[in-house]
Amino acid sequence: MFRTAMSIRKRIIIAAVIQAIIICVICFFGYVSFQAALAKLQAIEIIDDLNISLLEMRKAEKNYFLYKDLSSLDELVTIGQKRYGVLEASRASLVSGLPGLSNKDYGELLHNLRRYVELIQGAIQIKAIPPAQEGEVRKLGHTLTEQSATLLRRERKSVNDIISYSIILLIASLGVVFIIQVVLWQYFFHFLIQEITIMEGMIKMVSEGRLREVATRTFSPHNEIQVAVQAISDMARELEKREQELLQSGKLASLGVLISGVAHELGNPLNNISLIAQTYLSLYDLLGDDDKKNYMGDVYTQSERIKKIVENLLDFSRQKKQELHDVQLGDVVKHSLGLVANQLKISKVKQHLTIADDLPPVSVDAPQIQQVLVNLFINAIQAMEQGGELFIEVGLDREHDQVWVSVQDTGIGINKEILPNIFDPFFTTKSTKGTGLGLSVSYGIIQQHHGEISVESEEGKGTTFIVKIPAQRQDKGD
Amino acid sequence: MAKRIIVIDDEKIVCDMAKKILQAEGYEVETYTDSELALEAIKSQAFDLVITDLKMENVSGMDILKEVNRLHPETRVIMLTAYATLDATIEAIRERIYDFFPKPVKIDELKQSVKKALGD
Numbered sequence: 001m002f003r004t005a006m007s008i009r010k011r012i013i014i015a016a017v018i019q020a021i022i023i024c025v026i027c028f029f030g031y032v033s034f035q036a037a038l039a040k041l042q043a044i045e046i047i048d049d050l051n052i053s054l055l056e057m058r059k060a061e062k063n064y065f066l067y068k069d070l071s072s073l074d075e076l077v078t079i080g081q082k083r084y085g086v087l088e089a090s091r092a093s094l095v096s097g098l099p100g101l102s103n104k105d106y107g108e109l110l111h112n113l114r115r116y117v118e119l120i121q122g123a124i125q126i127k128a129i130p131p132a133q134e135g136e137v138r139k140l141g142h143t144l145t146e147q148s149a150t151l152l153r154r155e156r157k158s159v160n161d162i163i164s165y166s167i168i169l170l171i172a173s174l175g176v177v178f179i180i181q182v183v184l185w186q187y188f189f190h191f192l193i194q195e196i197t198i199m200e201g202m203i204k205m206v207s208e209g210r211l212r213e214v215a216t217r218t219f220s221p222h223n224e225i226q227v228a229v230q231a232i233s234d235m236a237r238e239l240e241k242r243e244q245e246l247l248q249s250g251k252l253a254s255l256g257v258l259i260s261g262v263a264h265e266l267g268n269p270l271n272n273i274s275l276i277a278q279t280y281l282s283l284y285d286l287l288g289d290d291d292k293k294n295y296m297g298d299v300y301t302q303s304e305r306i307k308k309i310v311e312n313l314l315d316f317s318r319q320k321k322q323e324l325h326d327v328q329l330g331d332v333v334k335h336s337l338g339l340v341a342n343q344l345k346i347s348k349v350k351q352h353l354t355i356a357d358d359l360p361p362v363s364v365d366a367p368q369i370q371q372v373l374v375n376l377f378i379n380a381i382q383a384m385e386q387g388g389e390l391f392i393e394v395g396l397d398r399e400h401d402q403v404w405v406s407v408q409d410t411g412i413g414i415n416k417e418i419l420p421n422i423f424d425p426f427f428t429t430k431s432t433k434g435t436g437l438g439l440s441v442s443y444g445i446i447q448q449h450h451g452e453i454s455v456e457s458e459e460g461k462g463t464t465f466i467v468k469i470p471a472q473r474q475d476k477g478d
Numbered sequence: 479m480a481k482r483i484i485v486i487d488d489e490k491i492v493c494d495m496a497k498k499i500l501q502a503e504g505y506e507v508e509t510y511t512d513s514e515l516a517l518e519a520i521k522s523q524a525f526d527l528v529i530t531d532l533k534m535e536n537v538s539g540m541d542i543l544k545e546v547n548r549l550h551p552e553t554r555v556i557m558l559t560a561y562a563t564l565d566a567t568i569e570a571i572r573e574r575i576y577d578f579f580p581k582p583v584k585i586d587e588l589k590q591s592v593k594k595a596l597g598d
Contacts, residue, residue, distance in 0.1 A: 264561035268581070270581070271581035275496075
């Protein structure tokens with residue numbers, strides 16, 4: 001198995017080199033056995049020729065014995081010498097490295113042939129084969145024919161063996177190549193699929209807005225896909241950073257709107273303290289001890305009120321890392337309403353809050369959800385310039401295990417044509433008064449909570465936003 | 479007979495302090511933190527001076543001013559507000575507001591204004 005710390009390009013090159021080596025080895029063996037078969041065929045040809053010559057020589061020998069024809073002996077010697085020359089010359093090439101045709105057999109054959117030719121040559125000189133040698137000549141002729149036939153048979157068998165061996169080798173090596181091919185293919189397939197699956201998961205997370213999970217993945221990339229995965233992770237980190245910035249800008253935009261309400265909200269306790277102090281000073285002699293105590297108590301209560309307003313505002317504006325806690329969505333709604341309470345009052349908007357009983361908790365970053373809700377409330381207030389009614393309802397969708405908040409106003413409503421665009425960044429109907437970030441940031445926040453935000457609106461009648469957030473499973477059964 | 483003043487503000491402390499101060503000046507003072515109840519009181523009886531907050535739930539200071547102008551054109555109205563827009567100010571002037579005090583209110587100035595309004 002390859003080490004995991006290798007680039008895909010390297011792996012493919014290694015696989016290709018391995019395949020090339022295997023093919024070269026197969027070609028080499030193929031070439032060797034082809035050469036062997038060729039040499040064997042050459043040997044067969046020579047031995048075949050020898051066989052024919054031997055038959056002619058035996059015929060000449062027979063002619064002599066039957067008709068005492070001396071010229072046939074001349075013919076025998078000529079053929080024999082010629083054959084001997086050929087065999088002697090090809091001895092090296094035929095014997096070396098060829099199984100089945102041993103040096104000994106060949107030597108015996110050559111020796112017998114020479115002896116046979118010499119005997120006949122001797123006979124030609126004395127113009128007759130001496131009767132004492134007749135038996136040996138006949139025997140030699142017979143032995144030579146048999147030896148040659150045996151050799152021919154053996155060589156033929158050997159050639160057949162080489163050819164079938166080559167065929168087996170060829171099929172086997174094709175099989176090996178095929179198996180290696182399949183193994184490599186499987187390996188790359190699994191390897192790539194495995195890596196791509198990781199990437200696919202990350203891309204899915206990015207598209208779902210779960211940037212944090214993707215961004216926190218850090219590892220040193222070893223191959224091209226891991227480099228791409230790393231790039232996605234970097235991109236998610238960058239996106240998350242941008243989203244944080246966007247979140248903050250959206251928050252600051254809401255804050256700008258909140259400020260006017262807050263100014264009024266701060267103005268009241270400040271005025272109260274101021275009035276108490278002035279009354280205390282100008283009526284000091286007329287006031288009893290209880291009055292004076294009560295006044296100071298009131299001053300304390302009013303300063304606490306200021307502290308609370310400032311704290312709420314700071315809490316809202318502070319940039320924090322997302323922290324999920326189990327909370328009651330109803331409480332988050334109440335707290336958010338508190339932030340815009342004065343805004344509602346001065347805009348003559350009457351609020352109607354309904355929170356269902358026994359709601360399961362939700363795991364959310366409360367300040368972020370607060371940001372979403374404040375945004376929806378401010379939008380609702382701004383849609384009701386002449387005042388109106390704001391219905392806020394918190395309930396449970398048992399079928400989908402979601403806790404939902406609906407924010408319904410009786411304002412001017414949203415035109416059907418622009419309704420699909422309202423969650424787009426920088427889309428605003430408030431011209432210079434809006435940044436176009438509020439709803440897009442809200443959308444991002446709810447996505448990160450695996451929730452949904454949807455809108456229904458009718459021009460002239462009002463708009464309803466619905467935010468759904470997955471309920472936390474409670475361990476106790478029903 | 480003492481001059482009758484009605485003070486309307488949803489902040490109880492404003493009502494209490496105004497009452498204390500103005501009573502010390504010898505006026506008869508009635509206070510309301512609920513502007514709806516205050517409006518009913520204005521409808522049923524005559525006051526010499528109305529001091530009202532501008533931003534209030536249900537019935538605003540502007541509604542009070544309009545109602546007073548309608549029912550008792552001779553009664554003067556002094557308005558207090560923590561947060562006044564130019565539009566609201568212009569509207570109040572057109573409705574013949576007598577005086578306008580931003581919060582925090584300076585009691586001496588308010589006393590002066592009350593005195594002047596009641597022609598003392």
